[in-house]
Amino acid sequence: MASRFSGALQLTTLDDFITPSQECIKPVEIKKNKVKTGTKIKIQDDGTYTEVLEGGPTTKLEKVEITLADCLACSGCITSAESVLVTQQSQEELLKVFKEKMDKQKAGESNFKHIVVSLSIQPILSLAERYKLSPDETALKLSGYFKSMGADVVLDMTVAEDFSLIESAKEFVERYKASKEGSKNQLPMLASSCPGWVCYAEKTHGNFILPYIGVTKSPQQIMGSLVKYHFADLKGLSPEQLYHITLMPCYDKKLEASREDFYNSLKETRDVDCVITAIEIEQMLTQQGKELNDFDEAEIDKPFQEQDQENSTILLGHKGSGSGGYANFIFEYAAKNLFQLPNAKLELKSLRNPDFQEATLEKDGEILLRFAVANGFRNIQNLVQKLKRGKSPYDYVEVMACPIGCLNGGAQIRSQDGAQPRELAAKLENEYHKLPHSDPELNPTVQKLYKSWLDSENSDKAQSFFHTQYHEIEKMNPSISIKW
Amino acid sequence: MGVLELIQSLEGHKGRVWNVCWHPSGETLASCGEDKSIRIWMHDKSKWVIKSILLEGHSRTIREVSWSPCGNYIASCSFDATVAIWDQKSGQFECNTTLEGHENEVKSISWSASGQLLATCSRDKSVWVWEVTDDDYECAAVINAHTQDVKKVRWHPEKDILASASYDDTVKIFKEDTSSSDFICVATLASHTSTVWSLSFDKTGNRLVTCSDDQTLKIWHQYEPGNEMGIPTPDNEPVWKCVCTLSGYHSRTVYDVDWCKLTGLIVTSCGDDVIRVFREEDDSDVHQPTFSLVCKLDNAHTQDVNCSQWNPVTPGLIASCSDDGTVKLWSYSD
Amino acid sequence: MSRPLDNPNPKIYPKLEEKLSVNEQIEDIPRNADAVDARRVFELLRNITDPEHPLTLEQLNVVEQRLIEVDNEKNQINVQFTPTIPHCSMATLIGLSIRTQLLRKISPKFKVSVTVTPGTHVSEAAVNKQLGDKERVAAALENEFLCNVIEQCLESTEEL
Numbered sequence: 006m007a008s009r010f011s012g013a014l015q016l017t018t019l020d021d022f023i024t025p026s027q028e029c030i031k032p033v034e035i036k037k038n039k040v041k042t043g044t045k046i047k048i049q050d051d052g053t054y055t056e057v058l059e060g061g062p063t064t065k066l067e068k069v070e071i072t073l074a075d076c077l078a079c080s081g082c083i084t085s086a087e088s089v090l091v092t093q094q095s096q097e098e099l100l101k102v103f104k105e106k107m108d109k110q111k112a113g114e115s116n117f118k119h120i121v122v123s124l125s126i127q128p129i130l131s132l133a134e135r136y137k138l139s140p141d142e143t144a145l146k147l148s149g150y151f152k153s154m155g156a157d158v159v160l161d162m163t164v165a166e167d168f169s170l171i172e173s174a175k176e177f178v179e180r181y182k183a184s185k186e187g188s189k190n191q192l193p194m195l196a197s198s199c200p201g202w203v204c205y206a207e208k209t210h211g212n213f214i215l216p217y218i219g220v221t222k223s224p225q226q227i228m229g230s231l232v233k234y235h236f237a238d239l240k241g242l243s244p245e246q247l248y249h250i251t252l253m254p255c256y257d258k259k260l261e262a263s264r265e266d267f268y269n270s271l272k273e274t275r276d277v278d279c280v281i282t283a284i285e286i287e288q289m290l291t292q293q294g295k296e297l298n299d300f301d302e303a304e305i306d307k308p309f310q311e312q313d314q315e316n317s318t319i320l321l322g323h324k325g326s327g328s329g330g331y332a333n334f335i336f337e338y339a340a341k342n343l344f345q346l347p348n349a350k351l352e353l354k355s356l357r358n359p360d361f362q363e364a365t366l367e368k369d370g371e372i373l374l375r376f377a378v379a380n381g382f383r384n385i386q387n388l389v390q391k392l393k394r395g396k397s398p399y400d401y402v403e404v405m406a407c408p409i410g411c412l413n414g415g416a417q418i419r420s421q422d423g424a425q426p427r428e429l430a431a432k433l434e435n436e437y438h439k440l441p442h443s444d445p446e447l448n449p450t451v452q453k454l455y456k457s458w459l460d461s462e463n464s465d466k467a468q469s470f471f472h473t474q475y476h477e478i479e480k481m482n483p484s485i486s487i488k489w
Numbered sequence: 490m491g492v493l494e495l496i497q498s499l500e501g502h503k504g505r506v507w508n509v510c511w512h513p514s515g516e517t518l519a520s521c522g523e524d525k526s527i528r529i530w531m532h533d534k535s536k537w538v539i540k541s542i543l544l545e546g547h548s549r550t551i552r553e554v555s556w557s558p559c560g561n562y563i564a565s566c567s568f569d570a571t572v573a574i575w576d577q578k579s580g581q582f583e584c585n586t587t588l589e590g591h592e593n594e595v596k597s598i599s600w601s602a603s604g605q606l607l608a609t610c611s612r613d614k615s616v617w618v619w620e621v622t623d624d625d626y627e628c629a630a631v632i633n634a635h636t637q638d639v640k641k642v643r644w645h646p647e648k649d650i651l652a653s654a655s656y657d658d659t660v661k662i663f664k665e666d667t668s669s670s671d672f673i674c675v676a677t678l679a680s681h682t683s684t685v686w687s688l689s690f691d692k693t694g695n696r697l698v699t700c701s702d703d704q705t706l707k708i709w710h711q712y713e714p715g716n717e718m719g720i721p722t723p724d725n726e727p728v729w730k731c732v733c734t735l736s737g738y739h740s741r742t743v744y745d746v747d748w749c750k751l752t753g754l755i756v757t758s759c760g761d762d763v764i765r766v767f768r769e770e771d772d773s774d775v776h777q778p779t780f781s782l783v784c785k786l787d788n789a790h791t792q793d794v795n796c797s798q799w800n801p802v803t804p805g806l807i808a809s810c811s812d813d814g815t816v817k818l819w820s821y822s823d
Numbered sequence: 824m825s826r827p828l829d830n831p832n833p834k835i836y837p838k839l840e841e842k843l844s845v846n847e848q849i850e851d852i853p854r855n856a857d858a859v860d861a862r863r864v865f866e867l868l869r870n871i872t873d874p875e876h877p878l879t880l881e882q883l884n885v886v887e888q889r890l891i892e893v894d895n896e897k898n899q900i901n902v903q904f905t906p907t908i909p910h911c912s913m914a915t916l917i918g919l920s921i922r923t924q925l926l927r928k929i930s931p932k933f934k935v936s937v938t939v940t941p942g943t944h945v946s947e948a949a950v951n952k953q954l955g956d957k958e959r960v961a962a963a964l965e966n967e968f969l970c971n972v973i974e975q976c977l978e979s980t981e982e983l
Contacts, residue, residue: 383630408669425666425668487968489966549965640958702952
């Protein structure tokens with residue numbers, strides 16, 4: 006089976022013949038009683054191992070389990086993670102959680118988990134194309150589908166996307182100023198929202214690249230904080246009483262949700278419990294013999310909006326790329342706030358290939374800012390090599406691991422009529438730009454949440470909920486089972 | 490039967506010699522191997538002499554060397570996961586560019602006919618294409634098409650079409666997709682039953698010869714859409730068909746094969762220490778070609794022969810190298 | 824290293840010395856490096872130690888003289904080895920140490936093949952293919968860590 010991760014991850018220290026059971030190089034700690042002589046290990050008919058003490062009792066041996074978090078913290082393969090995902094973040098897991106909740110609810114128990122689903126825009130567009138629905142209809146049908154299974158609340162992620170853009174832009178302006186004051190490793194600031202890219206950088210380039218990656222969380226993880234630490238409050242629930250599902254355009258997002266940084270060990274809960282993708286929704290529907298159209302529409306909940314706020318629009322997009330429009334927003338924000346140029350427009354030009362684009366902000370013939378968009382693994386390579394040789398001319402780079410960006414994410418539904426990924430992505434992009442745009446700075450919900458949830462825009466609370474950190478993964482000491 | 494006559498044995502490498510490559514002028518030869526050196530040999534009066542030894546480009550075995558079509562650069566790849574580009578702007582060959590990106594051993598390297606593209610492959614299963622502008626190398630494609638170690642990459646003699654051979658027993662053909670200027674796999678050639686070690690296009694680029702651990706050679710023919718044989722071409726892409734298998738000739742792994750662009754002769758390098766030359770029969774049908782073994786030189790080397798290459802200018806001149814640490818020059822005559 | 828052993832309690836077999844009768848001493852084994860026979864090859868391999876145990880390949884029955892073929896006419900040596908358990912992840916490493924020892928101690932004119940005894944390992948074909956690929960073997964032997972492990976396995980064969 007071909008790997009479903011982005012190309013960047015497929016190449017990361019991959020080794021041959023990998024399945025977690027046989028080929029994982031991660032040294033496993035096992036609790037061992039003191040060495041007993043004369044013990045034998047027997048393989049039972051069902052494949053379990055038991056330890057037999059000579060003339061003594063038989064003990065079933067614990068199976069060693071590798072978790073996704075283990076894979077992320079290991080400098081070895083990432084491909085093992087794929088099989089691990091199947092058990093920890095899968096459609097099966099999702100259906101199980103829904104069923105458990107429904108069963109408990111029916112039995113009149115009150116300790117069931119409340120299920121919250123957050124929808125990102127790219128998979129909605131992918132599903133809309135697949136089922137020949139408008140994006141708005143798709144969102145409402147998806148809400149109906151999740152609620153039919155037992156979801157309590159279905160949210161759209163515009164507010165998290167807006168937060169991510171504003172916080173990234175503020176971070177850029179700070180880095181730019183710090184850089185002008187002589188601080189090192191500030192620029193270029195590299196986008197942080199693509200987990201494939203972040204994971205590749207951590208595993209392969211470590212502390213050389215990490216300082217350049219923005220510390221602003223991705224929309225998925227901001228949504229995670231918002232749901233578990235604000236929405237839960239509003240509902241009078243504790244974070245672990247909520248089960249939070251996100252709908253995403255790529256498998257790499259599952260890795261992001263599994264990062265230790267987004268796990269609350271005190272409450273034993275993750276900000277995002279399960280990531281599901283467009284392609285998996287299609288599979289789930291197919292398995293049930295259904296189409297998305299078969300479900301009733303249900304509303305997209307707006308628990309953070311002011312009561313009197315207009316409710317006519319369902320989905321909103323952003324200016325710029327279908328990956329969230331980072332370069333676009335940050336460019337305009339920086340032009341306005343650093344150079345008092347409120348009408349600057351990001352005009353990207355393709356360089357050697359359409360997945361590497363560049364734009365500049367100029368005034369009186371002087372180049373003030375140089376931005377780039379680098380999509381796909383080959384362009385990540387070129388960017389990294391430029392940085393290593395000290396030849397990067399950029400102030401900001403929107404980096405995404407997938408060619409074309411998130412609309413062509415690894416878990417978006419492939420074309421039904423054999424069209425090339427690029428044609429399909431162009432279609433989705435067209436739909437994306439037809440959506441009314443959200444202007445993050447003017448979004449009243451954003452302003453309201455800064456006050457009601459975070460006390461103020463620059464509070465410690467805002468810092469901790471919106472920012473994250475990266476960890477160099479040290480090359481592990483080679484183990485005796487090293488691949489060659 | 491033809492005859493292979495030893496012209497000279499070139500000594501100097503310490504340990505296994507993996508690869509030899511002729512300069513496009515045919516007057517200079519580069520070799521590399523386990524001793525992490527590249528040796529450049531030149532014809533001087535009546536014999537071949539060492540001209541320079543390039544060191545310090547790589548920290549592990551140098552697996553392959555390749556002269557650029559213009560003859561001004563040498564590209565080398567190594568088990569140390571890097572590619573080095575050597576130029577002689579200073580008068581001496583110096584490594585001025587190192588290409589990084591592969592995760593582990595880089596096994597093969599090839600310049601396109603124009604010299605504007607460079608392909609590399611590795612045990613990390615990927616094939617990379619680098620775009621060359623002046624002295625700048627940019628990654629144009631990273632292709633994860635093979636499921637195992639990729640052993641060899643070779644460009645079409647004229648076009649920007651790339652072929653790769655792999656431990657996964659297949660050969661794959663790649664070409665540029667114009668909409669994304671990315672390289673995509675357009676054909677998979679499956680028929681060998683073990684590792685495909687090497688491949689070589691004929692002078693037209695319409696045929697390929699491949700050699701394998703399964704001890705056979707295979708000849709592949711490309712059928713364009715609308716071909717007169719009526720062979721179906723799905724997706725309007727040319728189809729490669731195996732039209733001939735040469736089995737029973739080699740007694741161990743065939744490590745390398747080279748199809749002479751001047752004479753049409755095929756030379757093979759085998760783990761049985763033998764160099765063999767094959768000739769296509771005069772009455773051979775291109776759709777079912779027949780080849781015969783015209784020369785078999787036992788004990789050409791005292792150990793495995795790793796590579797043999799026809800001189801691009803002088804017909805019948807071959808350079809070979811071996812685990813026995815030598816590079817040998819041979820003259821083939823009918 | 825806390826990696827669990829693949830086979831913590833392997834069966835142990837008697838050594839050659841214990842099997843030989845008094846009048847059939849090891850002294851009979853040819854000491855001349857060029858005169859190779861199965862016994863000489865076995866002699867070179869039997870004291871290689873398992874990467875996980877302080878036991879020799881002979882004691883573990885991983886190498887056996889009867890599974891070594893020498894053809895002096897064709898200059899060919901075929902060694903079959905038997906992993907202690909069918910899913911032994913050390914199989915390629917054991918094969919690699921056998922290959923390395925032969926590479927060092929046997930005249931390079933011999934073509935050596937090292938394979939898993941048929942039917943004794945779940946990934947037999949994959950292990951054989953990897954051990955048969957001299958490029959992979961060469962690259963592995965340039966890996967410092969692997970080299971050290973192999974040196975340890977070969978340490979007890981040094982006096983030969």
